[in-house]
Amino acid sequence: MNKLRPATSLDVAKLAGVSKSAVSRAYNGGYVAPDARQKIMEAARRLRYRPNQAARSLSTNRSNLIGLAITALDNQFYPELVDELSDALALAGFRLVLFTTRGQADLEPLLDELLGFRLDGVILASTSFATRVATECADSGIPVIMLNNIDMGEEIAGVCTDNRAGAEAIAQHFIETGRRQMAVIHGFDESSASVERTRFFTEAIARAGLPYPLLANGQYTFAGTGEATRALIGGTPRPDAIFCVTDLMGIACIQAVRELGFKPGRDLAVAGFDNAQASAWPAIALTTYATPLKEVVDSCVSRLVAAIDGHPLLARTTRLAGHLVVRASSTPD
Amino acid sequence: MNKLRPATSLDVAKLAGVSKSAVSRAYNGGYVAPDARQKIMEAARRLRYRPNQAARSLSTNRSNLIGLAITALDNQFYPELVDELSDALALAGFRLVLFTTRGQADLEPLLDELLGFRLDGVILASTSFATRVATECADSGIPVIMLNNIDMGEEIAGVCTDNRAGAEAIAQHFIETGRRQMAVIHGFDESSASVERTRFFTEAIARAGLPYPLLANGQYTFAGTGEATRALIGGTPRPDAIFCVTDLMGIACIQAVRELGFKPGRDLAVAGFDNAQASAWPAIALTTYATPLKEVVDSCVSRLVAAIDGHPLLARTTRLAGHLVVRASSTPD
DNA sequence: ATGAAAGCGCTAACAT
DNA sequence: ATGTTAGCGCTTTCAT
Secondary structure: OOOOOOOOOOHHHHHHOOOOOHHHHHHHHOOOHHHHHHHHHHHHHHHHOOHHHHHHHHHHHOOOOOEEEEEEOOOOEEEEEEHHHHHHHHHHEEEEEEEEOOOOOOOOHHHHHHHHOOOEEEEEOOOOHHHHHHHHHHOOOEEEEEEOOOOOOOOOOEEEEHHHHHHHHHHHHHHHHHHHHOOEEEOOOOOHHHHHHHHHHHHHHHHHOOOOOOEEEEOOOHHHHHHHHHHHOOOOOOOOOOOOHHHHHHHHHHHHHHHHHOOEEEOEEEOOOOOHHHHOOOOOOOOEOOHHHHHHHHHHHHHHHHHOOOOOOOOOOOEEEOOOEEEEHHHOO | OOOOOOOOHHHHHHHHHOOHHHHHHHHHOOOOOOHHHHHHHHHHHHOOOOOHHHHHHHOOOOOOOEEEOOOOOOHHHHHHHHHHHHHHHHHHEEEEEEEEOOOOOHHHHHHHHHHOOOOEEEOOOOOOOHHHHHHHHHHHOOOOEEOOOOOOOOOOOEEEOOOOHHHHHHHHHHOOOOOOOEEEEEOOOHHHHHHHHHHOOOOOOHOOOOOEEEEEOOOHHHHHHHHHHHHHHHHOOOOOOEOOOOHHHHHHHHHHHHHHHEEEEOEEEEEEEEEEOOOOOOOOEEEEEOOOOOHHHHHHHHHHHHHHHOOOOOEEEEEEEEEEEOOHHHOOO
16 A cells, blocks of 8 residues: 555556556547556556656656745735735646745855756746846746836836836825825835836826925835834924835834824825735725736736747736725825 | 756766766765866856756655645735745755645645655645645655644644643633633634634633633634624623634734724733734734744754654644733733 | 657766 | 766657
């Protein structure tokens, strides 16, 4: 019962009275006589045969593995992204190998692994090292696509939310609800999401003839955003609307505002970006611009899969429009 | 520059003027003369050589891949778990392959993949299919360990929080703060976390001579927990303390309580389990029992790695104590 | 329709 | 210390 050496195609072939090749064909849609196929499948079942992917990979140059490089899953929106991605890729026959780069100072070991596994493709969800990884992978013929964060030089294929549409929707909403002095809490300068959203928001405000938004760095963290919020609110002029470039920071901001004794929505507006599930919680009720999660993931996957199938990936960014979600954090009532 | 066929050990060997084996040795800590090693590494660098893991896997029977089977990442605690796990495994030289089983109705395809990749080990974080997966993997000699949720039959190795200590700590805390009529919002009956926490809590309350806790099923979802909360509060007797077996449900419960016009902490106590980051948010402030995340992950990883190294995995569950974290959701002030 | 044989890139005896 | 050789388990011509 307990055989530690898993069955090979040869074992199956023998039991079924055919050759290895026949077994291989049976599994890969080749030409096999109906009755032979029958016998093969029966033998495989009895031996609990599962084709060894490593061996297959060696001869086909396909691993069925997609690498996902991501800093960490601490942004509330990422787990949702990963779930969706994993499902979509599974449907296409691929599995996700996780490369969290949180503590990783060094790029080389990461690169060695990324390339060593002969991944069929790589998805970059964090910007750190993006350019380097992308070029190295390209040199090895591995398609790379950036997800959510993109390459601002537009040299790498990417898919993200339409940051312009989002930032403008938030800006317009703030303006329409009578806010005058805006502020932006942004993240890192390497993050396209941060940079683009900040810029488009700022430009929209400027075009409306309103005072230039104040800026503060929330560093993509709870603590950092708390500090940024306190600095903004304690400063002059005091903003009456704060746009946080991610929901994580929006959520942190709302709470910091409350702790300062103000009521988000009534005393000042707060908005985030992405529409992570937590932003819909009653205790949070964060106005935000919803990233079209399924569309973004589907686009990412289909572009990547097409590239794996030989249709070269264009170094273009697909920007998908979402929609504004207005919640209590920005409504005066 | 742009060669699509990645360099092989033979390419490196030629360029360095040595044999394939020498290259292999250089990469695997074998005996290589210093100057030869020099030349090999230099050649490897120039050719951007990275050993093909699939080929290596074929001859060593080691893939350096660990499978993680998990329903989805929607419980706030899971992303934290995965981050930690990924880091710990990376340190040990392994990468995580994600098998989210959310939509998966069928076990067989999952099993085919799980075994086809010749994973070095498997971590099961969700209970669905656990027994079946574990036995199949065992038959193939693949170590399997359950994380967070465990096998209640204790037939599979596992690591989890000390649910008894946790449930009792919550119970005691409720009792000490003067609560009398308790309730439990639990999840699925296949989930050991749900079952054990419910049972130990109930027993502790019974031992204290208090009325038997009311029970409601929150189905591990926000919506389900909302309904469960409304049912409990609308019923007779009305509980003055609700223990939710996960933070996800605790967070949902708190908010449902508020929406009913009650103030968590003052009007009735709410507690969760795990200490997911969101439970610490001021807007949530959920009393909970903190899972010792690092310890749980370290134990899981070290047991698994030991098993991979040949020290058989005992079908025992490691239960690690955490600590009570009291927040506003359970304090009357 | 099927089998034989070569080869994918690596490691691991075994010789030397 | 290093090269030679034989696999690891699969796919894929090429014959038949």
